[in-house]
Amino acid sequence: MHDRPVDPVPTQTLEAFADTIIPGVKRFPGDRAISGVAAEDGAVAAGALAVLADPALGLADALNGMAGMLNMHAGDYARKHVVRLDPTVPAFVALSFDERTALVQELTDPSHPEREVWFGAALFCTMAFDSAPHMSTKDALAQGHPGLALIGFATPEPDGLWRFPRFSYERALADPHPDTTSTGSPA
Amino acid sequence: MSATEKFDVVVVGSGFGGAITAYHLAAGGASVLVLERGPWLTGEDFDHDFKLGSSYTRIFDFTVGDGMSVLAGNCVGGGSVVYFATMPRAPGFVFERHGSIGRRMWPASIDRAALDPWYDLVSEALPVTRQDWRDVPYAGGLFAAACAHAGRTANPVPSAIDKPKCTNCNWMMAGCKFDAKRSLLLNYLPAAVAHGAEIRPLHEVQRLSRTGDGDYLVHYNVVDDTDYRLSGPGGTVEAKLVVLAAGAGATPVILQRSEAELGAMPHAVGRYFSGNGERLNTAVINDERAREVLGLDRGDGQAYGAHQIGKGPCVATWDKLDPTLPEYSRFSLEQLYFPPGLGTILAQAPGATGPTWFGREKKDMLREWQSWLTVFAMTEDDNEGVFGPPPATGNAERIAQQMLGRGALSYQPTDNTRRGWAQSDADVKDILERDGIARVMPWSNDLVGAYTVHPLSSCRIGDDPRTSALDDRHELRGHPGIFVTDGSAVPGALTVNPALTIAALAERAVPGLVRAAQRRGVKVTYGAPSPSAAPAEAVAGRG
Numbered sequence: 140m141h142d143r144p145v146d147p148v149p150t151q152t153l154e155a156f157a158d159t160i161i162p163g164v165k166r167f168p169g170d171r172a173i174s175g176v177a178a179e180d181g182a183v184a185a186g187a188l189a190v191l192a193d194p195a196l197g198l199a200d201a202l203n204g205m206a207g208m209l210n211m212h213a214g215d216y217a218r219k220h221v222v223r224l225d226p227t228v229p230a231f232v233a234l235s236f237d238e239r240t241a242l243v244q245e246l247t248d249p250s251h252p253e254r255e256v257w258f259g260a261a262l263f264c265t266m267a268f269d270s271a272p273h274m275s276t277k278d279a280l281a282q283g284h285p286g287l288a289l290i291g292f293a294t295p296e297p298d299g300l301w302r303f304p305r306f307s308y309e310r311a312l313a314d315p316h317p318d319t320t321s322t323g324s325p326a
Numbered sequence: 327m328s329a330t331e332k333f334d335v336v337v338v339g340s341g342f343g344g345a346i347t348a349y350h351l352a353a354g355g356a357s358v359l360v361l362e363r364g365p366w367l368t369g370e371d372f373d374h375d376f377k378l379g380s381s382y383t384r385i386f387d388f389t390v391g392d393g394m395s396v397l398a399g400n401c402v403g404g405g406s407v408v409y410f411a412t413m414p415r416a417p418g419f420v421f422e423r424h425g426s427i428g429r430r431m432w433p434a435s436i437d438r439a440a441l442d443p444w445y446d447l448v449s450e451a452l453p454v455t456r457q458d459w460r461d462v463p464y465a466g467g468l469f470a471a472a473c474a475h476a477g478r479t480a481n482p483v484p485s486a487i488d489k490p491k492c493t494n495c496n497w498m499m500a501g502c503k504f505d506a507k508r509s510l511l512l513n514y515l516p517a518a519v520a521h522g523a524e525i526r527p528l529h530e531v532q533r534l535s536r537t538g539d540g541d542y543l544v545h546y547n548v549v550d551d552t553d554y555r556l557s558g559p560g561g562t563v564e565a566k567l568v569v570l571a572a573g574a575g576a577t578p579v580i581l582q583r584s585e586a587e588l589g590a591m592p593h594a595v596g597r598y599f600s601g602n603g604e605r606l607n608t609a610v611i612n613d614e615r616a617r618e619v620l621g622l623d624r625g626d627g628q629a630y631g632a633h634q635i636g637k638g639p640c641v642a643t644w645d646k647l648d649p650t651l652p653e654y655s656r657f658s659l660e661q662l663y664f665p666p667g668l669g670t671i672l673a674q675a676p677g678a679t680g681p682t683w684f685g686r687e688k689k690d691m692l693r694e695w696q697s698w699l700t701v702f703a704m705t706e707d708d709n710e711g712v713f714g715p716p717p718a719t720g721n722a723e724r725i726a727q728q729m730l731g732r733g734a735l736s737y738q739p740t741d742n743t744r745r746g747w748a749q750s751d752a753d754v755k756d757i758l759e760r761d762g763i764a765r766v767m768p769w770s771n772d773l774v775g776a777y778t779v780h781p782l783s784s785c786r787i788g789d790d791p792r793t794s795a796l797d798d799r800h801e802l803r804g805h806p807g808i809f810v811t812d813g814s815a816v817p818g819a820l821t822v823n824p825a826l827t828i829a830a831l832a833e834r835a836v837p838g839l840v841r842a843a844q845r846r847g848v849k850v851t852y853g854a855p856s857p858s859a860a861p862a863e864a865v866a867g868r869g
Binding site: 161162176177181194195197198240243244248249254255258262265268269271272273274275287289290292293299301303305307308310311313314319320323324326 | 468470626671684822
């Protein structure tokens with residue numbers, strides 16, 4: 140996939156962002172990127188970073204810059220709220236889950252000039268979780284993708300296509316509008 | 327360099343406005359070229375897959391603006407390939423709307439009765455058929471039952487779906503793999519091709535100019551088939567008549583870019599955009615209450631739990647389509663489905679104490695996704711949208727390889743529109759929160775502003791030159807030989823799904839187009855039979 144080495148600072152930072160959007164379980168003791176407020180896998184485990192870096196989205200070259208901006212905003216947040224940050228991890232990673240959440244709310248507020256960037260990043264993290272757009276849906280389901288499993292997305296038929304032969308209560312459940320025309324439209 | 331190609335008619339866009347006019351003009355003997363900026367996909371190309379680069383991203387555009395995001399088709403067949411095929415006729419009172427211009431927005435020559443014969447023609451061609459309660463999926467049935475419980479009426483909505491072929495898979499926005507959804511690929515487009523029309527995909531028209539002898543030059547780019555951000559100059563085509571049908575998000579932009587060479591455009595070009603007053607709410611259904619209160623049972627232990635199953639909107643309630651109610655307070659409500667991915671981000675978790683659209687409580691709401699019911703409101707907005715200066719090419723600055731872009735549309739809802747939204751939100755709550763059936767929250771309008779899948783009115787017909795870009799024959803004021811037949815021609819929000827109305831208006835415009843073509847020296851007649859007689863298999867284009 141990537142030729143460049145994986146830089147831990149932007150990686151951890153973006154993982155922490157993704158975890159704020161759809162939180163998950165810590166992957167290992169000492170996992171600082173994931174806060175661990177959830178009992179099941181979240182956006183990180185669902186592949187948020189793979190989605191953000193997917194060439195189709197056109198963001199791959201911007202990710203390091205985005206991580207840098209996010210840490211800058213986290214530093215500003217910490218100064219404003221008099222929060223002491225652990226200097227051994229990126230600033231956004233050093234924030235608690237609630238602090239990260241508050242910052243993301245600020246960055247996505249209608250009045251924030253960078254709202255589009257951060258909403259877009261949040262959108263892709265959510266998409267990673269509930270639709271796994273970095274892989275074929277059939278494969279994702281077969282591999283037990285955590286988001287598709289959590290939302291209960293039904294599996295396809297053996298040919299990889301979805302069909303629901305039983306789909307209706309098959310009875311009238313309301314009276315139609317009295318002025319309905321002969322073609323079934325409103326008058 | 328070869329001589330410029332010449333056609334009698336160039337049609338820009340292959341959705342309803344383009345396909346219908348292309349068919350009739352080709353069948354009538356004109357030489358017709360259809361330039362479509364999207365790719366050409368048919369049944370076997372449609373994927374049941376969320377992977378980026380699958381059909382749903384190839385054929386679908388999400389254009390973010392300032393206060394309004396527009397979702398639209400981007401392929402041969404246009405909106406008809408991605409739509410939910412919900413096809414009601416517009417109620418009579420819609421044609422009497424004044425909006426904020428102090429006079430009837432629609433031309434005097436058009437009302438429901440005048441449009442009915444054209445609605446009939448389209449309904450025969452696609453075809454549009456009524457839905458039986460046995461066709462209505464669980465989500466629609468539940469919505470109907472909740473409406474009845476709240477003392478409302480509810481109707482299965484007529485649709486352009488071949489019910490026996492439909493698998494209720496809800497993959498409609500990716501194109502119908504089973505050819506059950508009646509897109510234009512199955513009727514008007516193959517019929518146009520059979521009569522000699524040529525369709526060129528990945529050809530994006532940028533602007534028009536004039537030749538020395540009063541004909542038009544259509545300037546197009548060629549778009550890369552995978553990375554739509556890559557496009558380069560393609561060429562020009564000469565035409566005696568141009569039909570613009572690029573959609574309400576794109577037609578005005580082409581005209582804006584043409585103004586320098588064609589001369590001043592009517593004031594209404596790129597103004598009065600309407601998003602059809604659209605609004606979404608998500609209800610999280612309490613399965614036990616659905617059983618106890620509504621008496622619903624799937625027969626497998628669940629009352630509902632069927633969000634994923636269906637074929638788009640199937641049931642609507644029309645009680646508020648009441649001609650005695652004041653303008654801006656009328657609307658229809660429809661049960662709907664949007665897939666995961668784009669369809670969940672704006673949904674807000676009911677009762678959340680923290681953030682509503684992300685975080686822990688949003689995740690908890692996603693856990694109940696199969697118990698979601700999405701309700702769509704189409705209200706009367708105030709034609710607030712305005713297009714700013716156009717981007718360098720196309721109608722958007724593309725961000726991702728496919729699907730996502732940033733456009734120049736700006737939209738700030740007036741109090742009239744906000745009131746209509748508040749009323750429709752309250753109505754959805756009243757229906758679905760009764761007796762604990764569900765908890766309801768609207769989609770957030772804070773994140774991308776308003777959104778629409780039915781862009782309209784940005785180059786509209788009317789009788790008043792100050793507030794309409796086209797006369798009632800759909801000709802562009804001050805620019806004879808340029809016609810507009812897409813959703814941008816519709817004067818205002820329709821309170822129902824617009825496709826059938828857009829198509830009927832296009833059919834109605836054809837005789838006038840034929841006369842205009844004849845006056846410009848084109849050998850063409852009117853009177854081709856309905857394309858329902860065309861072969862049932864979609865025509866595939868390659869290259």
